[in-house]
Amino acid sequence: MAVTLVQGALIALVSLSLWHLVRPFFIKSPLANIPGPQRTSLWKGNFHQIFNRRGWNFHRELAKKYGNVVKVHGLFGREELFVMDPLALHHIVVKDQYVYEETDSFILGNGLIFGIGLLSTRGDHHKKQRKMLNPVFSLAHMRRLIPIFNPIVIQLQDVLSEQVRLAGGKDVDIMKWLSRAALELIGQAGLGYTFHALDDTKTDSYSETLKRYQPANHNVFLFRQFLTYLLKIGTPKFRRAVVEAIPWKPVQELIIVSDKLQSISKQIYDTKVAAMEKGDEEHQIGRGKDIMSVLLKANRDASEEDRLPEEEIFGQMNGFIQAAHETTTSSIARVLTLLSQHQDIQDKLREAVTSARKEAGGEFDYESLMTIPYLDAVCRETLRVYPPVTHLVRIARKDISLPLMWPITSADGKSAISEVPVKKNTNVIMSILGANLHKEIWGPDAEEWKPERWLEPLPESVGKAHMPGVYASMMTFLGGGRACIGFKFAEMELKLVLATLLHTFKFQPGSKEIYWNMGGVANPVVKDSPTNYPELPLKVTMLL
Incomplete structure (x- = not known):
């Protein structure tokens, strides 16, 4: 049938x-x-x-x-x-x-x-979800995540140090480790869950499944344009049967990935709810300050009219991870690529973040991290020119x-x-x-990458344009009711990773030419590589 x-x-x-x-x-x-x-x-x-x-x-x-x-x-x-x-x-x-x-x-x-x-x-369904989630992503809550971020970024620094030692002067593919760090940051600060992403001795079924998503999704990208017509037939249960009947391996792979992601999300959700009911959050990863814990509390205390059903709560989990993981990894990789090509800007930024770290007592809090003018300028200009x-x-x-x-x-x-x-x-x-x-x-x-433009008054034309973007008069995080809800999370992650790595490492262009694929999310690949797999081999030197 x-x-x-x-x-x-x-x-x-x-x-x-x-x-x-x-x-x-x-x-x-x-x-x-x-x-x-x-x-x-x-x-x-x-x-x-x-x-x-x-x-x-x-x-x-x-x-x-x-x-x-x-x-x-x-x-x-x-x-x-x-x-x-x-x-x-x-x-x-x-x-x-x-x-x-x-x-x-x-x-x-x-x-x-x-x-x-x-x-x-x-429509109204999205507005209801957004109403519940907006306070969870407030600046007040974002400030509380820095203590969760710091040890993960230090772990990334330690892992890269070991990779530099093992490389013995050869290029290091930093894309692999930036991606893993981004996943772990989202896991612990977003879900109160560890993917063990920076530990090669451990594996996690969610992160392993997530790796399969992007290739699977790319393989059916054109087909997704036609999938709309099939997904409008009958009930959700029947639509599922229709998709399962499609005799094409890439579609079946995407179904497997989807089922696995949703199954594990449900497990994480159940664990969080159980911990909250027992009052055991202080002993959990994130100590009750992660985004999911805050969301669960807000949802529990919401009126019946505003409360989200549990399937919509763990539906946010997969979407948040997917939306934040690749885009933030891409942005950090892009900044490091540009800094490797502009040593003068890298040196100036290193001096700025090292000085700020010292003034902060050796570890950044939210204020000391987010108020470094040159770091802010480099991040803004990169997100503008290379969204x-x-x-x-x-x-x-x-x-x-x-x-x-x-x-x-x-x-x-x-x-x-x-x-x-x-x-x-x-x-x-x-x-x-x-x-x-x-x-x-x-x-x-406008097409030139010039961080210094943000240290001076911007042209009057920037203000007069009234660009509707939620961030810095640009469209990188969109605007309106569907603006990126986690853009402060992403900005904080971008700045902390850069400030930490530049304190320890010097980055220079690697021996292989890099090309940036546009795709759904821009990512670097070795030019003419047969795999087209995201890679960013750079020459990395220890400074400490």
């Missing part, structure tokens, strides 16, 4: 796809006069140029050639918008955020893999006009366009990279 319905869904999908291909020949598009590149394929459009590991130049050239709003073609020739105009972005993520929602493939796919959390809900996530997609749920701060020239060159008509079900791609590198906002040197 499930197979029959899968076949029926596929037939419907093919019919819909054919309609999208022939529709432009019969109905004039409201986007006909919006400039943009030609599609490279009749049925793939520009899909493989936009969602391409090596798509950096294509993304940058779109703005230079066509303006702040560009027409691109998605799968089956569907016309889509690629947006970096600040006023348009404000409407997408703030003013009209409930019109421009996450796509079904994003919501349903994340729900299937991670459970019902912030990454897989929208780990370069673009995100929304879909319009009704016909609407999208106003622009700066008019664009029409495709025929005859008029200026200050509002773009957006039809229902049009995909809108928000270019985080394009918005962050906008020369009208940041000046002619």
